[in-house]
Amino acid sequence: MKLITASHVCVRFGTDEVLHDINLDVSKGEIVTILGPNGSGKSTLLRALLGIVPVAEGRITRAPGLRIGHVPQKLMIDRTMPITVRRFLSLPTRVTDAAAEETLARVGMAGHGTDQMTTLSGGQQQRVLLARALLGAPQLLMLDEPTQGLDQPGEAAFYRLIEEVRTETGAAVLMISHDLHVVMAASDRVICLNGHICCEGTPRVVSTAPEYRALFGLGTQGALALYRHDHDHDHKDGPAHHSHDHRHDHRHEHDHA
Amino acid sequence: MLDDFLVRAGLAAVGLSLATGPLGSFVVWRRMAYFGDATAHAAILGVALALATDLPIGLGTLTVALAMAVTVAGLSARGWAMDTTLGVLAHSALAFGLVAVSFFPTVRTDLSAYLFGDILAVSRSDLALVWLGALAVVALLAWRWQALLTATLSEDLAHAAGIRPDRERLVLVIALASVVAVALKIVGALLIAAMLIIPAAAARSLARTPEAMAAIAVAVGALSGLGGLALSLWQDTPTGPSIIVVAAALFALASIRRQR
Numbered sequence: 133m134k135l136i137t138a139s140h141v142c143v144r145f146g147t148d149e150v151l152h153d154i155n156l157d158v159s160k161g162e163i164v165t166i167l168g169p170n171g172s173g174k175s176t177l178l179r180a181l182l183g184i185v186p187v188a189e190g191r192i193t194r195a196p197g198l199r200i201g202h203v204p205q206k207l208m209i210d211r212t213m214p215i216t217v218r219r220f221l222s223l224p225t226r227v228t229d230a231a232a233e234e235t236l237a238r239v240g241m242a243g244h245g246t247d248q249m250t251t252l253s254g255g256q257q258q259r260v261l262l263a264r265a266l267l268g269a270p271q272l273l274m275l276d277e278p279t280q281g282l283d284q285p286g287e288a289a290f291y292r293l294i295e296e297v298r299t300e301t302g303a304a305v306l307m308i309s310h311d312l313h314v315v316m317a318a319s320d321r322v323i324c325l326n327g328h329i330c331c332e333g334t335p336r337v338v339s340t341a342p343e344y345r346a347l348f349g350l351g352t353q354g355a356l357a358l359y360r361h362d363h364d365h366d367h368k369d370g371p372a373h374h375s376h377d378h379r380h381d382h383r384h385e386h387d388h389a
Numbered sequence: 390m391l392d393d394f395l396v397r398a399g400l401a402a403v404g405l406s407l408a409t410g411p412l413g414s415f416v417v418w419r420r421m422a423y424f425g426d427a428t429a430h431a432a433i434l435g436v437a438l439a440l441a442t443d444l445p446i447g448l449g450t451l452t453v454a455l456a457m458a459v460t461v462a463g464l465s466a467r468g469w470a471m472d473t474t475l476g477v478l479a480h481s482a483l484a485f486g487l488v489a490v491s492f493f494p495t496v497r498t499d500l501s502a503y504l505f506g507d508i509l510a511v512s513r514s515d516l517a518l519v520w521l522g523a524l525a526v527v528a529l530l531a532w533r534w535q536a537l538l539t540a541t542l543s544e545d546l547a548h549a550a551g552i553r554p555d556r557e558r559l560v561l562v563i564a565l566a567s568v569v570a571v572a573l574k575i576v577g578a579l580l581i582a583a584m585l586i587i588p589a590a591a592a593r594s595l596a597r598t599p600e601a602m603a604a605i606a607v608a609v610g611a612l613s614g615l616g617g618l619a620l621s622l623w624q625d626t627p628t629g630p631s632i633i634v635v636a637a638a639l640f641a642l643a644s645i646r647r648q649r
Contacts, residue, residue, distance in 0.1 A: 184548040202549035209542060213418045214596045224539040224550045248597065274549070 133160045135198055135272045135304050136181060141190035143173070143180050150176050152328045154190070158272060163298055163305040165315045167338075168325035169347060174308045175205065177325060178276050181306070198272060201265030201303075205276040207257060209249050217252070217260050218245035227267045235263045239293065254281025258290070266297065273297070275307035291318040395618065398508045401519045402614025402632065405575050405584070408523035408568050410607030411530050413589035414599065415561055418541050422586050423472065424461055427479035429569050429581035431457035433486030436503050436573075440493045447518055451570035457482060458562040466555065483578070506577030506629030508618070515574055522571035526564045533560050538599055575614075576629040583633045588613060591640040594647035609639050 134157045143151040151173045158164050168174045179185040181192060182202060194200075209215065221232045236242055239259040244252075252260065258278055265273060273294070279287040294305055295318060309315040315322075322338040324330040330343040338344050416425050432450040439449025461478060465471050490500055502510070511519070530537065540547040540557040547554050572581045592605035616639075617632030624631075 179545070182545070182549045184545055200549055202546060204543060204545050207543055207546070210418055210420070212420075212590075212593055213542070213599065214593060214602050215542075215599055216597055219598045219600075220542075223542065224535045224547070224552060226535070246597075 133195065134158070135160060135195045136306075137193045138177075138181060139191050139193075141180060141192060142188045143176055143185055144188040149188075150327065151180065154329060156323060156329065156332075158304050158306050160271070161298060161302045161304055162320045163294070163307075163318060164321045164323060165319040166306070166308045166323045166325050167310070167315065169310075172326040174325055175276055178274055178306070178308055182274060195271070199268055199270045201268050201270030201273045203258070203261045203265050203273070203275040203278050205280060206254070207249075207261060211250055213250075215249050216245065217241070217247050217249060220249050220260065221245075221264050221267055223264075225268060231267060232263075235267050236260075238266070239263045240289070255283070255286050258282060262290075262293070269301070270303050273303055273305045273307075275305065277308050277310065279309070291315070294318065394509055394511070395622075397511045397513070397516050398618055398628070399615055401508055401511045401516055401575055402618065403611045404516070404520040404523045405568075405572055406588070406607050406610030406614055408526040408564075408571070409584050409610050410588060410592075410605075411603035412526060412561070412564050412568055413585035413606055413610075414592070414603045415530075415537065415541065416565070416582075416585045417589045417593065418599075419561075421561075421565075422582060423475045423479070424458070425565060425569075425582040425585050427461055427475045427482065428454045428458045428565050429572075429578045430479045430483035430486070432569050432573050432578050432581075433503060434482050434489065435486070435570075437486050437489030437493070440490065446573075447570055450573050451566060453482075454569040455563065455566035458566045459559075462558055462562050466558075502577070503573060504577045504579050505627055506573070506575050506580065508575045508628045508632075509621075511574060519571050519575065522567050526567050526571075529560060529564055533557060537561065576632055580629055580633050583636065584610065584613075587633065587636040587640050591636070591643040594643040609636065609643075613639060 137157040138154050141151060141154040142149060154177060156164075166174050166177060176185055180187055182200065183192075217236070218229075218232055221227055221235070227235075232245060233242070236245060239262050241256060241259050241263065244256070244260075249257070249260070258281060262275075262278065275294075278294075279290050282290055294307075297303055298305055307315070317335070319335055321332065322335050323332040324338055324341070324344050324347060326347055330347055331338055331341040333341070416422060431453050435450035435453030436446055437449075438444075438453060439446045442449070457478065461475060464474055487500070490503075499507075536547070536552045537557050537560065539550060539552055540554040544554040547557070568585070569578075569581055572584060576584050588609035589602065589606040591609045592602045595605050596602035613632050613636035616635035617628060620626060620635060621628040621631040626634075
């Protein structure tokens with residue numbers, strides 16, 4: 133079942149065509165990652181799908197009544213606004229205290245309900261944003277570079293949480309990242325963007341595509357090597373534990389249907 | 390009871406605070422202070438137009454304030470440099486208004502009533518207008534509260550939740566114009582923005598949630614109104630400015646409390 137479909141979408145800022153002829157769709161329960169260099173239109177694409185940025189050409193169709201949970205890149209809360217984490221979770225839809233507390237615990241923020249939003253660290257704020265998105269029981273989660281401000285263990289835990297959410301609720305995930313390594317490990321499908329879609333497919337296919345290499349150049353060789361190292365393993369017998377030369381703690385449960 | 394001009398003045402001040410508390414909070418959160426000024430200054434032009442056309446003053450100020458607010462909101466949405474644009478619009482509206490009013494010799498003498506307010510001259514019908522206007526603004530804000538807050542926090546989050554930030558902005562603009570029309574008689578065009586901002590700023594130091602901030606701002610506004618009236622009686626000072634003086638003192642107290 134397609135939750136959201138973009139067909140031949142173009143987005144222009146003035147005369148600048150930022151996105152050109154984008155075709156993509158996200159189905160129930162899949163994790164899709166959009167990768168691209170700075171200025172490639174990743175955020176713009178997500179914002180167009182959310183309806184924030186108007187589409188110049190083409191069409192975006194959503195499944196009827198689609199519930200989207202949105203985690204923006206960063207939330208700048210004006211210091212003049214007093215607001216607790218608990219109050220923030222009830223915007224715009226009010227939620228019960230029990231649901232709020234449970235979801236906060238789930239994202240690792242138990243007991244932070246009375247904190248002021250403006251005092252949270254970047255990583256804590258991302259978790260609260262995720263909690264807020266989850267409270268809406270989304271069918272589709274859209275995340276714009278959600279691990280900004282998280283350290284490496286925090287980042288790994290964040291992606292693990294996303295996978296858990298997908299497994300438990302069947303929600304699809306569409307996210308943006310520049311972190312090739314972790315994201316590739318956590319995604320079913322990767323879309324390489326640079327104004328247009330350069331290539332797409334499973335992480336393995338994309339990582340070997342010449343378009344992808346042209347886009348990310350030599351700088352990614354290290355990450356790619358590590359990535360291949362991951363996926364050369366056989367995951368069929370359930371969660372495999374990898375020991376890496378860095379501090380990620382990956383557990384993969386790939387269900388390539 | 391309403392025969393006493395002091396009772397009417399006190400009730401008018403309290404009624405106005407009901408609206409300026411929550412609306413002022415939004416003005417502070419969205420950094421719209423100058424916006425409030427522009428709308429208020431335009432009200433003087435509204436007075437002149439009302440006199441020229443024999444329409445009720447309240448209607449004239451409401452119309453012109455609304456026109457100004459919509460213009461400014463439209464320009465800001467198109468990415469105009471706001472401080473300059475507002476500086477041009479606010480002060481030229483005030484200047485045009487003052488020049489236009491001077492064509493009506495009968496008004497010239499009590500022009501200061503529109504600039505600084507004349508709360509002691511509030512009539513029964515003025516009082517009714519203040520309360521109706523304030524209650525309408527409160528009802529409008531209460532109705533849109535969740536959407537307004539979401540849009541104020543983040544336009545992107547609002548969009549994703551199906552809320553249209555431009556529509557919520559319009560709600561605030563309409564509320565602002567209504568409050569300006571209502572407050573003109575009480576604190577005057579020059580000090581309306583102060584009545585919006587100072588109580589809300591004082592409340593910021595004491596509140597942990599947006600709702601608490603709005604409620605405390607109402608209390609600070611009402612206290613300022615009554616305190617200003619008392620100060621004005623006691624020291625024979627002009628009432629509108631006295632209200633703002635008391636509000637400023639409360640703001641200072643709240644800030645000190647926060648420092649501790």
